[in-house]
Amino acid sequence: MNILGVNAFHGDAAAALVVDGRLVAAAAEERFNRKKHCAGFPKLAVESCLDTVGLRLSDIHHVGISRCPWANLHRKIALSLRRAFSGHAWRSAAAVASIGGLRARFAREWEGGLASHARIHHVEHHFCHAASAFFVSPFDRAAILTLDGFGDFSSGLLGVGEGSRIRVLRRIHFPHSIGVFYTAMTQYLGFPHYGDEGKVMALASFGKPTYLREMRRLLRFDSRNLARLGLEYFTHHTRGVAMSWGDGSPEIGALYSERLIGLLGPAREQGKALTQHFYDVAASMQLHLEEIVLHIVAHLADLTRETRLCLAGGVALNSVVNGRILAETPFRELFIQPAAADDGTAIGSAFAIQHSILGRPRTFVMNDAYWGPAFSDAQIESAIKDAGLASRRLDDPEDAAAQAIAAGKVIGWFQGRMEFGPRALGNRSILADARRPDMKQILNERVKHRETFRPFAPSLLEEDTGIYFEQTTPSPYMLLVHAAKPGQIQNIPGALHVDGTGRLQTVRSDQNERYHRLLAKLKDRTGHGIVINTSFNDSEPIVCTPADAIHCFLNTSMDALFLGSHEVKRAGV
Secondary structure, three states, X not given: OEEEEXXXXXXXXXXXXXXXXXXXXXEEOXXXXXXXXXXXXXXXXXXXXXXXXXXXXXXXXXXXXXXXXXXXXXXXXXXXXXXXXXXXXXXXXXXXXXXXXXXXXXXXXXXXXXXXXXXXXXXXXXXXXXXXXXOOOOOOEEEEEEEEEEEOOEEXXXXXXXXXXXXXXXXXXXXXXXXXXXXXXXXXXXXXXXXXXXXXXXXXXXXXXOOHHHHHHHEEEOOOOOEEEXXXXXXXXXXXXXXXXXXXXXXEOOOEOHHHHHHHOOOOOOOOOOOHHHHHHHHHHHHHHHHHHHXXXXXXXXXXXXXXXXXXXXXXXXXXXXHHHHHHOOOOEEEEOOOOOHHHHHHHHHHHHHHHHOOOOOOOOOOOOEOOOOOXXXXXXXXXXXXXXXXXXXXXXXXHHHHHHHOOOOEEEEOXXXXXXXXXXOOEEEEEEOOOOOHHHHHHHHHHOOOOOXXXXXXXXXXXXXXXXXXXXXXXXXOEEEEEOHHHOOOOHHHOOOOOEEEEEEEOOOOOHHHHHHHHHHHHXXXXXXXXXXXXXXXXXXXXXXXXXXXXXXXXXXXXEEEOOEEEEOOOO
C-alpha cells in the first residue's frame, strides 16, 4: 500500500511517502526550488519522494491532502454572513468556502499521473498535525496537543491517541489563536516575514517581562481553560488575512490593529535599531506564551490523566516552552517530530489515511529526521568536478572533520539523507568549535550574515547531556532548550545563548552514526564532544544537493567542505 501525503498551496509545502505503513521519504519543496517556506504545489518534493524508492505517481493508491475545505464549514459560513450583513467584506471568505476550486487545483497537478484506482482524501489540518505526532511516536497511548496560527478554521486541538485511533477532546476555533498572537507581536517588533517567529524567541532573552499586564489583555484563558484573544487588538477576524501565497515565499499582511499601538506604543520599523522597549516587549510576549501553553498542557493532563504528550503545530517549534513542559507539568514523556509545523502535515495526512481511514495497525516509529534525498559518491565527485574544484578522498572523514574543528576551522558537513523539518541535524550542517567565545562573531561575519542576537545551537553526544546541561531529556531534533550547568558555561560559550541556555541536539549513534562518530572523535581530541551546529545555508533554504552545498561554500568563507568521503579546501587553508 503506497500512500502519498502533501501539504500544498500553503506555507511550507511538502510531501511524504508511506509504503506498507512505514515512512520512507519526506521533504519540503523549498529545498528543491530554493524559495523559503514555498507555498505552491510540492511537485519537486513529490518527485524526490517517489525517486527515493523507485515508484511512479501511478503506483500511488491513496493521496492525503492536509486541508479540508468543508471542515468547520458552518463556522466559515456564519462568519461570512456576519461580515456581509455588517457591511464589511471579508477577504478570505471566498477562499475558505471554495471546495471545488481547491480540488480543481489539485486535479490539474495530478493530471495524467495518478492511476484511476487512486483515491484522494482531504484530511482536516489539525487532525493532520495530531496524526503527524502521535502515529509516528513510540507511545501506544498519549495525550495530544496541536497549536498554530490557523488551519481549516481551527488553531488548536486537544486530544488523546490510543493504538490506531485519535479522539478529539477540544478545539480552539477561529478567531482565537496563540499562533496569531505570536505572529502579530513578531510583526509589531519589526520582523514581518513568514517564519520570523524564531527570531523573536531569541530576542526575548535580552529583555525583561515588564509588559506582562499588557500581554494578558492580548491573550488570556477562556472558561474552558483554552486561549482567547483580545480581538480589539487584532485585525484577522475583521479585515481577513491578506496573504500572498503563489508558488514562492508566502507573505502575510499586518495582523494587529491601532489599538495595539495605543497599548504598547509605535511599532518598530523593519531594519531600525532595537531599543530596550522592544527587547522587553519580546520578553513579555515569550513569557506570556509560556504561561498560556503550560496552562493548556496542565489542563490536558487533567482531562486525559496521561503522562505522555505528543506536540505538533507551529507553536511546537517554540523550544523554550517545550523545555519547561516536563519540569513543570504532570507529563513525564514528550514526543515532537522534527517537522512540527505545516510541512509535517504531509506526514500526518498519510498516516491519517493509514490508520484512521484504512484502520491499519501501527508498525512504525519515527526514530530520526533523515527522510530526504541522499547522493552517491559518484554524484558528489561529479558535482565537485563540474564546479572546477579539487578534492581528496578520505578514509576517515569524521576524524579529519574533528581535527579541522579542533583547530578553529568552520566546516560544511554534508552527509547522507537530508533532514526533514526546519533544523539542520548533522547531515546538512555548518560546524564549528563550541569552546571559542568568538565563534559566534566569526560565523556571522564569514558565513551566516544574520542578526547578532540570534544564538547558535549545540550538538553533543547524548550520553554527555548531563555533563553540560541541567536537564538530561534527549533532544534529537533541536526542539528543547536546556539551561547549561554554571560550571560548564566557560567550556562551551560559543554554543550558548546570552541567558546561558542552549537549544540543543542530542546525538545517538543509532540515529546518526557518522555524526556521532565525529563528535566522539572531537571529544578524543579536545575533551568535549560538542560543536556549534548551524544550518548549511546563507539567507536561503538549507542546502539539498552537492551542487547547493558547493555554491554556498564558494559564496561564504567556510574553511573546508566535507561532502560524503570527500574534502574540499580553500586555497591556503
